[in-house]
Amino acid sequence: MEIKTRFAPSPTGYLHVGGARTALYSWLYARHNNGKFVLRIEDTDRERSTQPAIDAIIESMKWTGLNWDEGPYYQTKRFDRYNQVIDELLEKGLAYKCYCTKERMDEVREEQQRQGLKPRYDGHCRDEDPSKHSPDEPYCIRFKNPTSGKVGFEDQIRGYIEFDNAELDDLVIRRTDGTPTYNFCVVIDDWDMGITHVIRGEDHINNTPRQINIYKALGAPVPVFAHVSMILGDDGTKLSKRHGAVSVMQYRDDGYLPEALINYLVRLGWGHGNQEIFTMEEMIEYFSLEGISKSASAFNTEKLLWVNSQYMKTLPPERVAEELQWHMDNQKIDVSNGPALTDLVIAQRERCKTLKEMAEVSRYFYEEYSEYEPKAAKKWFKANSAEALERSLANLKNVTDWNDIESLETAFKSVAEDMQVGLGKVGMPLRLAVTGCGVSPEMGITMKLVGRERSIARIEKTIAYLKANASAEPTA
Incomplete structure (x- = not known):
């Protein structure tokens, strides 16, 4: 049997981390078993489903690399199929027309609540003769759920789960406006698409017995179910935006x-085991449903930041540069006027935790800065800074190979020895001169990437600035 899983989001909002994790688990299970992964858009809620949400889901799936083998399928394009099956159920007496009005249903629920009963449909039209009603009288279609016995399934994460059929009422499978409902469409889709394993959130557990009864009524194979626990914030409460429950694309x-x-x-x-960092190949090799915990997990942004920093350091710089390009474009930094992004990644990845940060702190490699970082300038621009820069500049102009990082380093380090001052009193004014900032990669690497002409011009400009402001406290 070929393993086939699916991810079936409702496009009523963006793809969040909970949905992305469900998609990932479904994708990994299919890949681990050399099976297929299906993407299905469950857009039967026409009022809340939007095209921007659909676009965001597909963009998120592509960005995360969760490629699908079939789809995306859209439920709204399959209404003819759903209605065909509903008509067959009506003919077989497995479904029926319900003429109950909203007013009657409200009265029934109020009475049930007064009696302390669980609100549910009371089966009023279950055995009624439809010919009593006029052809133009509105009605919905309900599935005839078994009234006795039990329905159970072996959840691959939680073990055996069982429900009494008497607790389940007759589900509406087609509304009065003619549109089929979610719980019914899901069954037909999974049947038609040959889905063998349904991996989804634990909020769907209560839908499962209803869906199993529909599978059985249709004589369709019942897939294997695995319900994943929810993700909480690091304070134990439901995940929200303040914890990081934002769109995947955020x-x-x-x-x-x-x-x-x-x-x-x-x-x-x-x-x-205790492994924290996995390649995609390792995830596929090791993944199993048995390895999924029953307990809820806590989202921790600091941990995510740590994982990201590890990947920035260890992925091939060419791969990191691919993603960095988007951030450079987003921050309107023209990378054609400076070092290759792969070289920039190598220089900056040890000190940056995100690509956004890397782009923000690398602007000086590609364009001129307009001021010196105030705190750093106040701390490092002193009376002898202009002399230190002049001596460093003279040495740097004698460096014949600007790609020779050791020669660039020696050029200014020797100045500190000659002036008998700490290296910081030479290196830090030089860093401010070349970058405008108090923090950068090692100066040899920084000057190499900034380039000879640009570095020299900036040092000369800073010497002029320091001399012009020699009598006053230096400011940015």
Whole structure:
């Protein structure tokens, strides 16, 4: 049997981390078993489903690398199929027309609540003769759920789960406006698409017995179910925006690598020994439903930041540069006027935790700065700074190979020895002169990437600035 899983989001909002983790687990299970992964858009809620949400879901799936083998399928394009099956159920007496008005249903629920009963449909029209009603009288279609016995399933994460059929009322499968309902469409889709394993959030557990009864009524194979626990905030409460429950694409905007987000999400409820960092190949090799925890997981932004920093250091710089390009464009930094992004990644990745940060602190490699960083200038521009820069400049002009980092380093380090001052009193004014900032990679690397002409021009400009402001306290 070929394993086939699916991810079936409702496009009523963006794809959040909980949905992305569900998609990831479904994707990994299919890949681990050399099966297929299906993307299905469950857009039967026409009022709340939007095209921007659909676009965001597909963009998120592509960005995270969760490629699908089939789809995306859309439920709204399959209404003819759903209605065909509903008509067959009516003919077989497995479904019926319900003429109950909203007013009657409200009265029934109020009475049930007064009696302390669970609100549910009372089966009023279940055995009624439809010919009593006029052809133009509005009605919905309900599925005839078994009234006795039990329905159970072996959840691959939680073990055996069982429900009394008497607790389940007759589900509406087609509304009065003619549109089929979610719980019915899901069954037909999974049947038609040959889905063997349904991996989804624990909020769907109560839908499962209803869906199983529909599968059985249709004579369709019942898939294997696995319900994943929810993700909580690090304070134990429901995940919200203040914890990081934002759109998956917001993580791209905030400077995370997709590989890092995927690695972080897979560990939110699944593990393989004590290993923290996994390649995609390792995730596929090791993944199993048995490895998923029953317990809720806590989202921790600091941990995600750590994972991201690990990936920035260890992924091939060419791969990091691919993602960095988006941030440079987003911050309107023209990378054609400076070092190659792969070289920039190598220089900056040890000190940056996100790509957004890397772009922000690397602007001086590509364009002129307009001021010196105030705190650093106040601390490091002193009376002898102009002399230190002049001596450093003279030595730097004698460096014949600007790509020779050791020669660039020696050029200014020897000045500190000659002037008999600490290296910081020479190196820091030089850093401010070349970058405008108090922090940068090692100066040899920085000057190499900034380039000879640009470095020399900036040092000369800073010497002039220091001399012009020699009598006053230097400011930015």
